[in-house]
Amino acid sequence: MPSERPIKLTIAALGGQGGGVLANWLIGIAESEGYIAQTTSVPGVAQRTGATIYYLEFFPQAAATAAGRDPIMALMPVSGDVDCVLASELAEAGRAIQRGLVTRDRTTLIASSHRSYSISEKSAMGDGAADENQLIELVGSQSKRLILFDMEALAEQHQSVISSVMLGALGGSGVLPFRKAAFEAAIKKGGIAVKTNLAAFEDAYQRAFTGGDGGRATQAEAAATGELSEVPTQARSPKLQPLLDRVRRFAVPVQKTALEGVRRAIDYQDPAYAALYLDRVEKVAALDAKQDGGSDGQWSLTEAAARGLALWMTFEDTIRVADLKTRPARFVRVRAEIRADAGQLFGITEFMKPRVVEMAGTLPAGLGRWVLRSPGASSFLTRFTGGRHVRTGTVSGFLMLHILGGMKRWRRGTLRYQEENGRIEQWLGRIAGLAGTNYALAVELARAQRLVKGYGETHERGWRNFSTLVEKVDELAVRPDGAALFARLVAAALADEEGKALARELAELSSLAVVKVALERARA
Numbered sequence: 001m002p003s004e005r006p007i008k009l010t011i012a013a014l015g016g017q018g019g020g021v022l023a024n025w026l027i028g029i030a031e032s033e034g035y036i037a038q039t040t041s042v043p044g045v046a047q048r049t050g051a052t053i054y055y056l057e058f059f060p061q062a063a064a065t066a067a068g069r070d071p072i073m074a075l076m077p078v079s080g081d082v083d084c085v086l087a088s089e090l091a092e093a094g095r096a097i098q099r100g101l102v103t104r105d106r107t108t109l110i111a112s113s114h115r116s117y118s119i120s121e122k123s124a125m126g127d128g129a130a131d132e133n134q135l136i137e138l139v140g141s142q143s144k145r146l147i148l149f150d151m152e153a154l155a156e157q158h159q160s161v162i163s164s165v166m167l168g169a170l171g172g173s174g175v176l177p178f179r180k181a182a183f184e185a186a187i188k189k190g191g192i193a194v195k196t197n198l199a200a201f202e203d204a205y206q207r208a209f210t211g212g213d214g215g216r217a218t219q220a221e222a223a224a225t226g227e228l229s230e231v232p233t234q235a236r237s238p239k240l241q242p243l244l245d246r247v248r249r250f251a252v253p254v255q256k257t258a259l260e261g262v263r264r265a266i267d268y269q270d271p272a273y274a275a276l277y278l279d280r281v282e283k284v285a286a287l288d289a290k291q292d293g294g295s296d297g298q299w300s301l302t303e304a305a306a307r308g309l310a311l312w313m314t315f316e317d318t319i320r321v322a323d324l325k326t327r328p329a330r331f332v333r334v335r336a337e338i339r340a341d342a343g344q345l346f347g348i349t350e351f352m353k354p355r356v357v358e359m360a361g362t363l364p365a366g367l368g369r370w371v372l373r374s375p376g377a378s379s380f381l382t383r384f385t386g387g388r389h390v391r392t393g394t395v396s397g398f399l400m401l402h403i404l405g406g407m408k409r410w411r412r413g414t415l416r417y418q419e420e421n422g423r424i425e426q427w428l429g430r431i432a433g434l435a436g437t438n439y440a441l442a443v444e445l446a447r448a449q450r451l452v453k454g455y456g457e458t459h460e461r462g463w464r465n466f467s468t469l470v471e472k473v474d475e476l477a478v479r480p481d482g483a484a485l486f487a488r489l490v491a492a493a494l495a496d497e498e499g500k501a502l503a504r505e506l507a508e509l510s511s512l513a514v515v516k517v518a519l520e521r522a523r524a
Contacts, residue, residue, distance in 0.1 A: 004063045007176065010077045010085045010101055011054040011166075012092040014116055018163030019088070023054040025167055025186040026176075030058045032185065033178045038073045051092065053077070058176065077101050084175040085143075086166055087111040088151065093139045102143050109143035110169050110208065112151035112162070147173055147208045154207075160193065160200035168204030180205065231255045240271060246278050250285060251299045254306055261310030268314040269408060277313055280428060281306045284446075287435040300443050301435060305428070308449030312424055316455040317416045318354065318362045323405030325350055326398060347393035350401070354388075355456060356381045361416030362407070368415030423452075423463075430473060440483035441476060448490050465493040465502060472509070485509065 009026070013019030023039045030037035039056045057073040064070050079100030085107055087093035093111035096102055102109050113136065140146055151165040158164075164187065170176065171183040183205075187197045235244040247258045258281055265274035284305040291301070314320070324330065331348070340346045356378050360368040371377040391397040411417050427449070434442035451466040453459065469489050476482030488505060495501035 004060065006057040006059040006071060006073060008074075008077065008081060008083045009056045009058070009170075009175070010082050010096065011056070011088075012051070012085065012096050013054065013088040013163075013166075014051050014092070017088045018161050019052050019054050021190075022163040022166055023056060025163075025183075025190070026056055026170075028189065029178050029182045029186050030176075033182050034061050035059060035178075036061055036064060036070065036073075040075045042076070080106075082107055084108045084110065084170070084173070086170055088162055088166060089114060089116045090135050090139070091115065094135050097138060097142045102139075104142060104144055107143050108145045108147070108173060108175050109139055110147045110166075110173055110175075111139060112165075113148050114150050114152040116152075145173075149207050151204065154203055155200055158196050158200040158203065160196040164197040164200040165204040168201035169208040171201070172205035172208030174209075231259050240266075243271060243274055243278065246282070250281070251302070253299045254281075254285065254302045257303055257306045257310070261306055261313075264310050264314045268320065269411065273313070277309055280309055280424075284428070284431065284435075287432060291435060291439050301431070301439065301446060304443055304446035305431060308427075308446055309424070312420070312427075312449055312452060315416075315420050315452075316459070317411070317414070318358050319405060319408050319411055319414075321455065322401040323408060325392060326402045326405055345393075347391055350390040350392055350397075352388045352390055353385065355385055358416075358456065359384070361419070362404075362414055364410075364413050365415045365418045427470075430470065434473070434477060438477050438482060441473070441486055444483050444486045444490065445470070445473060448486070451490065451493055461497060461499075465499065468502070468506070469493065472506075 011019055011022060013022070020041065023041070027037045027039055036059045037056065039054060042053045042055070043051075055075070055077045059071045059073070077099075080103050082101045082103075083106065085093070085096045085102050087096055087110070089112055093102075093109060096109075101107070136148070139148065147169060149169075151162050151169065155162045155165045167183060167187070171178070171180060183201065184198060187201060188194055190197075231248060232244065233248070235241040243262050244259075247255055247262060250258050258278070261277050261281070262274045265277045281302065285299070285302045288299050288302045334348060335346065357372065359381050360371040360378075362368075363371060371381065390401060392401060427445075431442050431446055434445060448466060448469060451462045451469070453462050469486065472486070472489065476486050479485065489502065489509075492501040492505040493499070
C-alpha cells in the first residue's frame with residue numbers, strides 16, 4: 001500500500017453555483033498533473049435547496065506506481081480527516097464546521113463571506129437569519145487557516161460565475177500541488193466565457209495568495225470606522241425634504257430606522273403615507289421623552305415602534321405582491337442572476353394560489369365584507385382560487401399583474417387596508433397605555449410586531465399568535481417580571497408554526513397563576 005496520504009478536499013456549494021463543474025475541473029487538473037483523482041457528490045436538497053457536498057481525493061500516480069498498487073480512496077468525508085473545505089457561502093462554511101469537517105490542526109477553510117439565505121431562514125416566523133458576525137467569528141476560530149472574501153461580489157464584478165472564483169481561491173491557497181497554468185488550462189478547455197472566467201480566476205487567485213480579507217467588518221466596526229452611511233441632510237426631491245427634516249428631529253438612535261420606514265412607506269404607497277408613519281412614530285417618541293427610556297439616550301420604545309410600524313404599515317396584500325412582481329428592476333435582477341445575454345429571451349412563471357379572503361381584501365371595504373358574509377359570493381370566487389401559473393413575460397400575464405399592482409392608489413379604501421389600519425391603531429393604543437406604568441412591557445409589546453408578517457396563511461398564524469399574547473398583557477402588566485414573561489411568550493410563538501411551544505408556555509403561565517391565587521387565599 002502506498003505510504004503517502006491522499007489530499008482530501010470537500011466542496012460545499014448550493015444549486016446553480018457550478019459545484020459539479022468545479023469538481024470536474026479539479027479532476028481534469030489533477031489528472032493532467034499526474035495525480036489519481038476521485039470524486040463523489042451527496043445532494044442535500046431537504047436541508048437546503050440544491051445544497052451539495054462534493055468530496056475529492058488526490059494521490060500522486062508516481063507514488064502509486066512505485067508501491068505497485070493503487071490507493072484506496074474514501075467515498076465520503078470523515079470528521080477530522082479533511083485537508084481543505086471550500087464553501088461557496090458563509091452558512092455552508094458553518095455547516096461544514098458543524099459536521100466536524102473543519103479542524104484547527106489540519107484544515108484550510110476557503111469560503112465566501114456573502115450570504116444566500118436558506119429556506120428555513122426565509123420562512124421563519126420571526127427574523128430567522130443567522131447572525132453573520134457570529135458566523136464569521138466561528139469560521140475564523142475553527143480552522144487552521146482561513147481565506148475569506150466575498151466571492152459572489154467578485155464573480156459579479158467580472159460578469160463571471162462563482163465556480164471560477166472558487167477555483168482561483170483554491171489555486172491561490174497553495175493547498176493543491178498543481179501549477180497555476182493547469183488551473184487556467186482547465187477553464188480554457190471548458191470553452192465557455194473563457195475571458196471573464198479567467199479574469200475572475202486571476203483576481204481570486206491573488207486574493208487567496210495574499211490571504212483573503214478575513215471577512216467583513218461587523219456592524220459595530222463599520223459604524224466605528226464610518227462605513228455605515230449617516231442620515232443625509234438633503235432629500236432627493238424638494239417635495240420629500242419636509243419628511244427628511246422630520247426624521248432628523250428624532251433622537252439619533254431612532255433616525256436610521258425612521259428613515260428606512262419613510263423609504264418603505266413611500267415605495268409602498270406615497271409620501272402622504274410616509275407622513276402618517278412619522279405622525280405615529282412622533283407620538284411614541286413623545287411618550288419615550290416622558291419616561292426614563294428617552295432620558296438615557298436609548299429610546300428603546302421609539303426604535304422598536306418605528307421598526308414595527310415600518311413593517312406593519314407595508315403589509316403584503318395582493319396589490320403589493322403584484323406590484324413587486326412586475327417591476328422592471330425584478331426583470332433586470334433575474335436576467336443578471338441567470339446571466340442571460342442582452343439579446344437572449346427568458347421567461348418568468350409566477351405560481352399563484354389566491355384565496356377568497358385575499359380577493360375580498362382587495363375589494364372596497366363594504367363590498368369585501370359583503371363577499372365574506374355571502375355564501376353565494378364566496379362560492380363563486382372559489383372557482384378562481386385554484387393554483388394558477390402566470391407568465392409575466394407575456395403581454396397578458398404582465399398586464400394582469402401590472403393593473404392589479406397599479407390599484408395601490410385605491411388601497412386605502414380596501415377591506416384589507418382598513419382591517420390592518422385598525423389593528424395598528426389598537427396596538428399603538430396598548431403601547432401608549434403601558435408606557436407610563438410598565439415601560440419594559442411596552443417595549444416588548446412593540447417588538448412583538450415581528451409576529452405579524454408574510455402573506456396568506458403565514459400572516460393568519462402570526463396574527464393569531466399576536467392576538468393571543470396581547471390578551472395576556474393586562475395580566476402581565478401588574479407583575480414585576482411581566483416584560484420578561486411576555487418576551488418569553490413571543491420567543492415561544494416564533495419557535496414553531498404549529499404553536500406547540502407557545503401552548504406549553506401559556507399552560508405553564510396559567511398553572512403558575514392558579515398556584516398564586518391558591519397561596520393568596522391560604523394566606524388570607
